[in-house]
Amino acid sequence: KPIFILNGPNLNLLGKRQPEIYGRDTLEDVERNCAAAAADHGLSIRLFQSNHEGVIIDTIHQARDEASGIIINPGAFTHTSVAILDALNAFDGPVLECHISNVHKREAFRHHSYVSGRADGVIAGFGVQGYVLCVLRMATLLRAA
Ligand code: DQA
Numbered sequence: 001k002p003i004f005i006l007n008g009p010n011l012n013l014l015g016k017r018q019p020e021i022y023g024r025d026t027l028e029d030v031e032r033n034c035a036a037a038a039a040d041h042g043l044s045i046r047l048f049q050s051n052h053e054g055v056i057i058d059t060i061h062q063a064r065d066e067a068s069g070i071i072i073n074p075g076a077f078t079h080t081s082v083a084i085l086d087a088l089n090a091f092d093g094p095v096l097e098c099h100i101s102n103v104h105k106r107e108a109f110r111h112h113s114y115v116s117g118r119a120d121g122v123i124a125g126f127g128v129q130g131y132v133l134c135v136l137r138m139a140t141l142l143r144a145a
Pocket of ligand 1: 085098
């Protein structure tokens with residue numbers, strides 16, 4: 001089963017919005033780099049992006065049957081969404097939380113994450129490289145499973 005890589009609001013603009021914070025790589029670049037890293041470990045990925053909380057929750061439900069693990073960058077929903085936390089708690093496989101920026105260096109409202117209450121690991125501040133590092137970690141976790 002593929003690894004689902006879920007991206008929340010505004011990440012469709014990756015590469016264009018606030019490049020001083022999020023860099024110039026796009027979500028297509030992320031997808032290509034993650035697919036290559038996964039293939040090195042005999043794994044595959046499916047990358048999703050939605051600006052809508054309910055769609056993200058539906059995709060997490062879909063992952064219950066269709067994904068081996070979840071890598072999620074919930075965007076601003078990180079800091080607001082009990083509903084995404086609840087959905088992730090209904091998923092049995094490994095969950096990794098990825099933030100492009102170092103949220104702890106930023107505004108106080110970005111310091112708390114609901115999703116971290118479920119995540120098996122969290123990465124922040126490694127730029128888009130964080131997604132690839134999550135894929136490598138996921139390969140380790142899935143091998144151990
Ligand atoms: C983000 C950090 C969030 O605080 C922000 O709302 C985002 C992106 C990151 O990847 O650094 O949209 O999750």
